Amino acid sequence: MKVAATKEKKMYLRIRNLCGLLGIILPWLALFSAGIADHPSDDWWWSLSATYYLSPALVGVLVPACIVLISYIGYDNLDNFITSLAGTFGLGIVLFPCKVSWIPEGTPVGFFQLPVEISHTVHVVCAALFFFIIAMNSIFQFTRSSGQMTDRKRIRNVIYRVCGYGMLVIESSFIAVRLLKAPDYLVMVIEILLLLLFGVAWLVKGEAFPFLNDKEE
Secondary structure, three states: OHHHHHHHHHHHHHHHHHHHHHHHHHHHHHHHHHHOOOOOOOOOOOOHHHHHHOOOHHHHHHHHHHHHHHHOOOOOHHHHHHHHHHHHHHHHHHHOOOOOOOOOOOOEEOOOOEEHHHHHHHHHHHHHHHHHHHHHHHHHHOOOOOOOOOHHHHHHHHHHHHHHHHHHHHHHHHHHHHHOOOOOOHHHHHHHHHHHHHHHHHHHHOOOOHHHOOOOO
16 A cells, blocks of 8 residues: 555656646757747737747646646645636637737637637637736645644745745736836746746655755655
């Protein structure tokens, strides 16, 4: 029984680490693969979502990450519901592509072939809800403890909260970028930071950093 429990734990840790790793490498892989493709416009790199039209990297990385989230088994039914919901909204990011400067309004895009402006609205809503739920998960679910809280667990909880609240602050800055009419390329910076915080939280949860893990683990 102990051996089976150990193997099961290792499987969950691998799933968490895979999810975190996919989040961190996604922007760089998408930028690289889109960067070597033909560019229909100079603003192709202003948004990670825009690389959807230039490279399969966004779909190839985000879809597996979302499947991992949907199939992830957490502490309880609430944990399972939260991660499944996040994964579902993450898939919505792919199924409903954003609008870009080189595609005329009214052009059918995405899996459901909706007009690009309608698809863009759904895309933005899915992206906002995805990162909001992931942030809440990091703040409230990752910080839970079933036993006595160790010093290292307290440190991990600080990291979880920094990542969670950081995602909320950075996500809010997207609204500021739009309202203040800041350079559009800042959207890419925001997306990279969001995915970095997402990845770090899940890697810590996956015990990828031994110096943060409890000694008995």
